[in-house]
Amino acid sequence: MIPELGQFSLVLAAVMSVLLGVLPLWGTLRPNPTLQALARPLALLQFVLVALSFACLAYAFLNNDFSVKYVANHSNSLLPKPYQFAAVWGGHEGSLLLWMLMLTGWAAAVALFSQTLPLVMVARVLGVMGLITVGFMLFILFTSNPFDRLFPVPADGRDLNPLLQDPGLVIHPPMLYMGYVGMSVAFAFAIAALLSGRLDAAWARWSRPWTVIAWAFLTLGIGLGSWWAYYELGWGGWWFWDPVENASLMPWLVGTALIHSLMVTEKRGSFKAWTVLLAIAAFSLSLLGTFLVRSGVLTSVHAFATDPTRGVFILIFLAIVVGASLTLFAWRAPQVTLGGSMGVVSRESFMLLNSVLLVVATGAVLLGTLYPLVIDALNLGKLSVGPPYFNLVFAPLMVPLLFILVPGTIARWREAHVSEMFQELRWVGAASLLLAIGLPFVWGPWSIGTALGVFLGMWVALGSLHNMVNRLRKPGRIGGSFWGQHLAHFGLAVVVLGITGVKSYEVERDVRMGLGQTVTIEPYTFRLVDMVDVNGPNYKATQAHVEVVKNDKVIHVLYPEKRRYFSTAMPMTEAAIRSNFFGDLYVSLGDPIAGDTPSWSMRVYHKPFVPWLWVGVLLMVTGGMVAALDRRYRRRDISAQLKTVGEAMSNPV
């Protein structure tokens, strides 16, 4: 019964999205405020219906309803309750429903928090979001229905993939999807602006907080994914340039460029066409990511069970959405006005350089990800493009970006003077240089790569601190926008330092350990003291007790496990990690080794500065949220300023 209710609710939601996609936009062709006013209630209604559908699917999981095929494929009666809930998005169909929940959720949010926007603008934005929703609805209902029944009903389900039975699954996909889907808001605003025929500073001001929030979620989602891979996969890696990882990085890079470009458009009315193009690109990359993950064109550890028919559907959808947007862009963009003047060296030009570097980086990642497919499609063979390529190409592109970040934040609008900036930043520069030369010696061998990483990290960190201190000296209220941007930049610096630290100084020892034996990674000694059997809710495990000794004192005990889940033959390793400010101690238990005395293969790591990666990401996310929630976006009096623009907007297309 409940699954049928869920299905029905979804169908109703689809009807709502069709209405939302058609009626308000129709109402903007010849101004019909009644039709336009339908946008908000329809958006809210479609969200409620999708939420209901989602709740029904969750209900099916939590009540072990294995008559639903999707539940039978991804759950099990022994699966702990939190994972039974998270299993809702553990597979393709359910994750699409999560996507729908997010998409309609964002549309509902726009409906609720857009009181200062002219109705005609609201109608266009929500209308565009409605159209996108229609596409996904058709996709779910016709090719990926999570509510399909299974007959005969199995006694128990196939269980959730053990790799996913982890807190990471509960939180990483929702955060990531919030980010991916959130880019649709900036996209919808851009399309709405193109449709209206006027791209103004006002459009940028409206878009910006929505884009920053989406960006913050995307940052969080990517960070969580990285963290999860780090502790779950058992060998301490956190980024592999896998196609699916790249699919999340690309909208993030373009999203970052978009935020900075929006700032210029808002302040100076410049880059309008470029900003619109970035907004279209960011969401297009989200859609492309959806395609890559679910179509089977690329091999990836993250790929859902793939089906070429689904791939065809998504590709057609992608072609229509992006094709139509870019056509609209080609038609309208030439009419856009130029905006204010800017010098060759100016805040604006720094922002343009930021855009250029980020877009080229995105292009490089896209090129590397799709090159094997292109070569294969041209019948020129099969090749692989992996981490060695990406590391070699991506890092050099980030170097200039990090460098220009600091002068970019102090450059004057219109006309900036290099000598002036140099004067202001000379101490920050000198300090960074000294730290870059000196600090690496503290942790180990000096290398130019490490020094460069430390320099750039310190440069950005000290630069941000310098800006914050300077501003505090001046009178006047400081808004969230200011704190947010410098906090986010500071967070980025922390990430850069973390990456530099771990890549330069990580140590791995792959050993055969018997009871009582030790392995040393200065200044820590790891000793295997015991090996016990442990029973979990849906698995059996061997658990090692490893003491960590420093200065002859036991400072910690680690419990790495090797688990055998009942549902699968593959053993799973659960690494044990001890984190502190300076780094992680990471132990991974391997297989028992045949021999006279019992011993086990064990991998022991010292990973300095890894926690800085996660802390840095959190700082970036916080910075984004603080910036987006700046009061100036929420003040009602901006409607007075926007009144004239609103009048212009209500002119027909």
Added chain:
Amino acid sequence: MKRWLIILALCSSAVWAGEAPPRAEDPQVEARLVVLAEELRCLVCQNESLASSNAELAEDLRREVRKLIRQGMTDAEIKTYLVERYGDFVLYRPAVKPLTWPLWFGPFAILILAVWGLWRYLRHRKALVHQRMSDADNAQAESLLKE
């Protein structure tokens, strides 16, 4: 079993508390293997390197690479050996050859073009804005005068 293990552990921590031996037979060969294996692809996995994969073929290939290292082959020779048998697919770092020139040089070529384009745009824009502003100023001045 557990109790027995604990007793053994207590006894043995006095008796054999020694450094655990490395899992590899020959740490130097192993060190080279790890670096090399990170650039090689596990052919039967869903995008994993030869270094991190647990697949059986990956074990076989690692064994093969160890053998080749011991025979004194250089990294390049070992890669060639594998490419002869499995094709370019096995390399995570694509060979630099005409087929992959767009891949390797593309991003930097585009960067240089883009930065050059940006430079030209900024120079050009300055002139353009001044011109348009002066046109607009003139038009505005005229209409003001008419009022």
Added chain:
Amino acid sequence: MKKFLIPLALFFGLVAFLAVGLKRDPREIPSPLVGKPAPAFSLPTLTGDQPFSPADYKGQVWLFNVWATWCVACREEHPLLVEFSKTQSVPIIGLSYKEVQAADQTNGPLSDDAKLSLARERSLRFLQRQGDPYKLSVMDLDGSVGIDYGVYGVPETYVIDREGIIRYKQVGPVTPEILETKLLPLIRQLEKS
């Protein structure tokens, strides 16, 4: 004006490639050995009389089929191969690939002789029950000859010509369609020369 159409043009190029990509299998690896001589080896055979080497079959067109009793996909093609061996004159040489697995050695590693006996015993039993399409089968216990041939999965089949050059590699089970459209025409062409 025209420059604003560039993003659209690039996008359509991308879509075209993705569309073609949908029809491809990203996990199928073509063999670089096609057109090259079949790598040499000398391995013991199933029945154990004399070791076999590819040079022994110079002057003939033959098929080299990689199989194992634990391989589920091989069962799909096995009846077809048996039929082929009865109706066609082209001999099939089997490569018994890693017949002895880790699961057989849970009580400790087996000696090489023990592995060979176990492999022979199991394979013979299998062939007796399921039919024997092979002129003879060579035993590749550790997979090293497989590596020389670029084997990455089972089953795989190679077509080798009179000069000992590999002319075609089939990855995955041989289906009636593949037999009709790819293997038989090639074999006939090679036999003529």
